[in-house]
Amino acid sequence: MSHKLLSYWHRWGIFLILLLPIMVLFVVNPVFRQPGNLFNLWQQASIIGVLAVGQTLVLILGGFDLSVGTVAALAGVICYLVFAGGDGGSVVLLGVLAALAACAIVGAINGILITKFNITPLIATLGMLSLVRGFVLIVTEGQLVYAEGPGYTFAEFLQGSLFGMPVAGLLFALLAVAVALLLRRSIFGQYVFAIGGNEKAALLAGLPVVKVKILSYALCSVLAGVGGLLLSSRTASALPNAGVNYELQAITAAVIGGAALGGGKGSIFGTVLGVLLLTAIGNGLNLYNVSPFWQTGVTGLILLLAVGFSTWGNRDARSIVR
Amino acid sequence: MLTMRGISKSFSGVQVLDRVDFEVTPCEVHALLGANGAGKSTLIKVLGGLYPDAEGQTLLDERRIDLSTPKTALLSGIGIVHQEFDLVPEMTVAENIYLGFENLHLADGRPLWQRISRRKLIEAAGALLNEYKLGIEPDAVVRKLPAGAQQLTQIARVIALGSRVMIFDEPTARLGLRDRERLFDVFATLRASGKLIVFVTHYLDEVMAVADRASVMRDGRMMVTTQTSATTVGELSRTMVGSDVHGPAKRKQPTLGATALSVKGLSGPTFEDVSFDIAGGEIVGIVGHLGSGRHEVTRSIIGQIPARGYISAHGDAGRTRIGFVPENRRAEGIFAELPVGTNIAIGFLRERSILSLLPLRAMETTGADVVGRLQIKTAGTEQKIGQLSGGNQQKAVFGREMVSNPSLYVIEAPTVGVDVKAAVELHNEIFKLAERGSAILLATDDLDEVMLMADRILVMLRGRIVKELDTRRTTRQDLVSAMGAG
Numbered sequence: 187m188s189h190k191l192l193s194y195w196h197r198w199g200i201f202l203i204l205l206l207p208i209m210v211l212f213v214v215n216p217v218f219r220q221p222g223n224l225f226n227l228w229q230q231a232s233i234i235g236v237l238a239v240g241q242t243l244v245l246i247l248g249g250f251d252l253s254v255g256t257v258a259a260l261a262g263v264i265c266y267l268v269f270a271g272g273d274g275g276s277v278v279l280l281g282v283l284a285a286l287a288a289c290a291i292v293g294a295i296n297g298i299l300i301t302k303f304n305i306t307p308l309i310a311t312l313g314m315l316s317l318v319r320g321f322v323l324i325v326t327e328g329q330l331v332y333a334e335g336p337g338y339t340f341a342e343f344l345q346g347s348l349f350g351m352p353v354a355g356l357l358f359a360l361l362a363v364a365v366a367l368l369l370r371r372s373i374f375g376q377y378v379f380a381i382g383g384n385e386k387a388a389l390l391a392g393l394p395v396v397k398v399k400i401l402s403y404a405l406c407s408v409l410a411g412v413g414g415l416l417l418s419s420r421t422a423s424a425l426p427n428a429g430v431n432y433e434l435q436a437i438t439a440a441v442i443g444g445a446a447l448g449g450g451k452g453s454i455f456g457t458v459l460g461v462l463l464l465t466a467i468g469n470g471l472n473l474y475n476v477s478p479f480w481q482t483g484v485t486g487l488i489l490l491l492a493v494g495f496s497t498w499g500n501r502d503a504r505s506i507v508r
Numbered sequence: 509m510l511t512m513r514g515i516s517k518s519f520s521g522v523q524v525l526d527r528v529d530f531e532v533t534p535c536e537v538h539a540l541l542g543a544n545g546a547g548k549s550t551l552i553k554v555l556g557g558l559y560p561d562a563e564g565q566t567l568l569d570e571r572r573i574d575l576s577t578p579k580t581a582l583l584s585g586i587g588i589v590h591q592e593f594d595l596v597p598e599m600t601v602a603e604n605i606y607l608g609f610e611n612l613h614l615a616d617g618r619p620l621w622q623r624i625s626r627r628k629l630i631e632a633a634g635a636l637l638n639e640y641k642l643g644i645e646p647d648a649v650v651r652k653l654p655a656g657a658q659q660l661t662q663i664a665r666v667i668a669l670g671s672r673v674m675i676f677d678e679p680t681a682r683l684g685l686r687d688r689e690r691l692f693d694v695f696a697t698l699r700a701s702g703k704l705i706v707f708v709t710h711y712l713d714e715v716m717a718v719a720d721r722a723s724v725m726r727d728g729r730m731m732v733t734t735q736t737s738a739t740t741v742g743e744l745s746r747t748m749v750g751s752d753v754h755g756p757a758k759r760k761q762p763t764l765g766a767t768a769l770s771v772k773g774l775s776g777p778t779f780e781d782v783s784f785d786i787a788g789g790e791i792v793g794i795v796g797h798l799g800s801g802r803h804e805v806t807r808s809i810i811g812q813i814p815a816r817g818y819i820s821a822h823g824d825a826g827r828t829r830i831g832f833v834p835e836n837r838r839a840e841g842i843f844a845e846l847p848v849g850t851n852i853a854i855g856f857l858r859e860r861s862i863l864s865l866l867p868l869r870a871m872e873t874t875g876a877d878v879v880g881r882l883q884i885k886t887a888g889t890e891q892k893i894g895q896l897s898g899g900n901q902q903k904a905v906f907g908r909e910m911v912s913n914p915s916l917y918v919i920e921a922p923t924v925g926v927d928v929k930a931a932v933e934l935h936n937e938i939f940k941l942a943e944r945g946s947a948i949l950l951a952t953d954d955l956d957e958v959m960l961m962a963d964r965i966l967v968m969l970r971g972r973i974v975k976e977l978d979t980r981r982t983t984r985q986d987l988v989s990a991m992g993a994g
């Protein structure tokens with residue numbers, strides 16, 4: 187059926203188009219296809235990747251989370267403050283748990299603001315973005331927090347490799363698979379799709395809408411926290427200014443991957459593809475010494491291409507409901 | 509037995525339900541009747557746990573039930589197909605049927621982390637749809653289904669819930685002839701198994717055919733409950749509206765003007781080589797079962813669905829406006845958050861404004877005029893249209909097209925969800941539009957309506973116009989057989 191083919195094209199065609207320059211790069215540029223570069227690429231992708239996975243969850247829910255970038259910074263700062271405050275192996279566990287717990291709380295507050303106080307996700311998480319950034323700046327007094335001893339070893343581990351693969355990349359893959367399974371195979375995931383698809387129907391069906399929303403925002407924040415830990419492990423230190431604009435990159439990747447801002451649609455697989463493509467193209471531009479200024483522009487172009495591509499001439503995408 | 513006693517509900521001071529008593533017994537199909545805005549849907553929403561602030565009490569089998577949230581209502585044994593759609597469009601039929609009870613039984617405390625088995629859902633839904641012969645595929649995505657199939661999905665959901673009380677708010681409004689028969693078979697089966705069935709409709713012949721008892725509401729009050737065998741259609745409608753209902757004025761012999769719409773060799777996704785003309789002042793009906801291409805032809809004339817071929821509409825000033833009344837008013841006809849007055853006036857803002865300023869006076873007078881003429885039940889032209897009852901929204905959408913004066917109207921199912929009296933009103937208005945010289949294409953599933961209104965009827969089957977009937981020389985039976993098995 188040509189109609190079916192067309193709808194596949196609308197859904198996946200953009201990946202083919204974006205894959206094209208990457209394949210060309212792979213063929214013509216020996217540096218690009220070096221295992222070392224691919225290793226780097228995977229590692230680089232994992233920070234935004236983890237954030238984008240969480241973002242996908244709330245996008246499907248029909249929401250939005252602008253606070254993930256600063257939440258990433260919060261996770262780093264809390265973790266490294268704990269690292270700096272003690273020594274012994276247990277400090278690592280303590281730091282990570284404290285950081286992720288803080289993120290979970292921030293996410294749950296996002297969820298509560300949205301569900302109980304009826305603040306739109308955009309505003310709620312925009313407020314949270316500044317609030318958390320302010321908090322981080324205050325507790326660090328704007329200074330970088332760094333780790334020695336076990337904390338430093340932990341950072342090294344996160345940046346290291348396991349069986350020839352980057353630890354950060356493996357963590358990203360693991361989390362992506364876990365969230366994908368959660369979304370596709372669990373009742374929770376089913377409810378996320380249902381709420382994003384038609385919230386009124388979800389309410390009438392007696393679904394625990396508030397609970398699912400709060401849990402989703404909490405999970406999104408925790409994933410952002412993991413991203414923050416990966417980010418800070420690069421330098422074994424936490425910067426209060428880390429993660430600025432990461433939320434936009436995460437949203438970009440998820441949208442390229444097919445998540446709809448109206449909710450009800452999206453997939454982790456698509457998002458992961460989106461992240462990998464964006465990172466690969468950035469990496470390619472680096473290899474040719476294209477300035478980072480251009481890279482930002484290219485990211486925007488890709489976003490517009492991706493969305494325009496899947497909606498242009500696609501009647502399904504416009505809401506001609508019957 | 510379901511007993512509602514002294515149910516009252518008001519919205520910001522407007523009393524919508526006034527001490528309503530309502531009783532349904534087991535093994536009964538109970539019709540809930542009333543004019544548009546009488547309070548039927550509101551009463552049903554109280555039962556559905558949507559208005560916890562309503563006064564009064566509700567008992568099921570002598571026990572009080574908790575109607576504070578939709579969930580508690582569901583768990584108390586109340587299953588509802590609401591008047592407006594409540595499906596998740598991106599999900600499959602099976603997923604929608606079992607939404608909220610994915611482990612197939614409606615027990616409380618489902619763990620969110622539990623695995624969901626789509627295969628099991630599809631199997632269960634498939635069995636159910638087969639058993640009740642509903643004729644939809646369990647793995648179809650709801651968004652892609654026509655309105656009728658979506659309605660059947662909602663009905664299947666209530667059957668799957670297995671609720672003791674099953675309530676259907678205007679289920680037949682979106683169903684074609686055959687699906688109505690299917691639904692009534694479902695009612696019979698459910699009644700035999702001891703369920704309490706309530707259904708709302710504006711088609712009184714349906715009431716006489718399938719209901720055991722009927723309750724009639726008017727202006728938020730319960731007027732009467734009777735055995736259907738002890739009453740008549742005339743008496744029921746008299747109780748509904750408070751006065752006799754007279755049939756529409758006879759269609760005057762039309763004076764035809766120049767051709768207003770000419771369609772030649774139109775082909776599109778589901779139809780082929782469709783050709784017809786409509787003259788000014790003429791009413792042409794177009795009918796066809798689901799899948800006959802009727803819907804798509806209509807929508808390609810208004811420019812929504814692309815098609816090949818030739819369409820010309822001749823307007824007065826070289827430009828043609830088409831007055832379009834969509835069948836799906838909620839999604840395509842109203843601006844739910846805007847006032848009734850604005851919804852009515854929005855079609856003529858450009859014509860009447862000076863220096864691009866809003867013609868506030870004209871908006872107000874026209875809004876009030878339409879509300880009066882069509883007897884739209886509203887707190888005022890300032891009320892948000894989304895708060896009106898379903899039938900009153902429909903009337904307002906019609907009213908909007910009525911006030912601007914295009915030479916061609918495309919009208920889909922104008923009286924779906926509209927009460928008996930208002931239906932007569934709308935039919936008269938359509939006659940008037942034709943007498944003013946407008947050409948009218950009337951697409952409807954209601955065969956009585958098309959027989960009454962149209963001068964000619966185009967019958968579609970498998971994407972083609974297979975017959976053109978002159979209404980004066982046609983019986984309803986001719987029409988049914990021309991439409992084929994579909």
Ligand SMILES: Nc1ncnc2c1ncn2[C@@H]1O[C@H](COP(=O)(O)OP(=O)(O)OP(=O)(O)O)[C@@H](O)[C@H]1O
Pocket residue numbers: 519524542543544545546547548549550551591885886887895896897898899900925927
């Ligand atoms: N949310 C609301 N806010 C204000 N008024 C409302 C609201 N919902 C319903 N109403 C009013 O309550 C009255 C009864 O509405 P209801 O929907 O129960 O009528 P109905 O009998 O179902 O009519 P229909 O046959 O048109 O569906 C209407 O006049 C309507 O305007």
Ligand SMILES: [Mg+2]
Pocket residue numbers: 548549550591677897898899
């Ligand atoms: Mg109603």
